[in-house]
Amino acid sequence: MKKTFVFGATFGKKIALSAAFIALVSFSNLAEASQPKQTKGYWVVESNLNQKDKTIIRFYNQDNEFLQEQILEGKHLELDANTVKILNQSLELYLKSQAKLKNLSEKA
Secondary structure, three states, X not given: OOOOOOOXXXXXXXXXXXXXXXXXXXXXXXXXXXXXXXOOEEEEEEEOOOOOOEEEEEEEEOOOOXXXXXXXXXXXXXXXXXXXXXXXXXXXXXXXHHHHHHHHHHHX
C-alpha cells in the first residue's frame, strides 16, 4: 500500500509565516533605501491657506540655528515632490557656499 503525504495545517502555517517574514524583510529594506539621505540642515515653509498671497521659507542648520529666510510675495508654494527637491537642493547649495566662505576667511 502506498502512503500519500498530505500537507497538514502546520505545514501551511510554516509556509505562510516564512512568506510573511520574507515580505517583512523585503519591505524594511525598501523603506530603508527610500529614506532621504541625512542632511546638515532643514527648511520650513510657512503659508496661510486662507490668504495665498505670501510664502515664507526658513532654512536652518543641523543645530537648529536659523540660516536664512526667503519671502515669496504673491506666491503660494505647493509642496509637491519637485518643490521639495528644489528646496533640498537650495539648502545644500547654501550650506556648501557657507562652508566655502568659512574656509576662505580662515585662510586670510
